[in-house]
Amino acid sequence: EMRLVESGGGLVKPGGSLRLSCAASGFIFSSYNMGWVRQAPGKGLVWLSSITTRSTSSLYYADSVKGRFTISRDDAKRTLYLQMSDLRVEDTAVYYCARLSVWRPFDIWGQGTMVTVSS
């Protein structure tokens, strides 16, 4: 079974940092582009960042997180990461990792991890 499992969410103060992880199983992780999407409470989906495979090695970010968030991957550990710094109250959301299919949409999603930024 193809699966993504996020971890690392929690409560953090404004200005703080957090690293999310996304463990992949059931497919050849190194062959797929990956990404992060978030959803604030009661709101819609927002694309945050994507990373291509190591062969092409490109990173993409939404303007709202550029310079504060860093996406990375460890193919040996089959894990995707999102390092988040200078966190703001408006970053409070459920964060999903997802696999990008060959045809470009996100075809496999994790269950999400909640990040709450509050003093």
Place this chain on the structure above:
Amino acid sequence: DIQMTQSPSSVSASVGDRVTITCRASQDISSWLAWYQQKSGEAPKLLIYVASNLHSGVPSRFSGTRSGTEFTLTITNLQPEDFATYYCQQTDSFPRTFGGGTKVEVK
């Protein structure tokens, strides 16, 4: 950035109804559009990719069409499990923007 305008924001329907949701791109994205379904408390699920291709395992009552920069998701013969929120996403270029969502509610 490409803006995706989705309408309506909500629709009330009954089991057996036909429901149509529209998504308009602010510029040409060819057929690079995906549709997702999200039920309360769950992660989104891919329904349709490249405007009209049904993802594996998705029932054939779901269909997608494209007319220029306007895209439509149609659910025919609405089933109880279809009450959910639906999102479009352009997959043409970065940032990969989503539409605002359409909640399909029980009438």
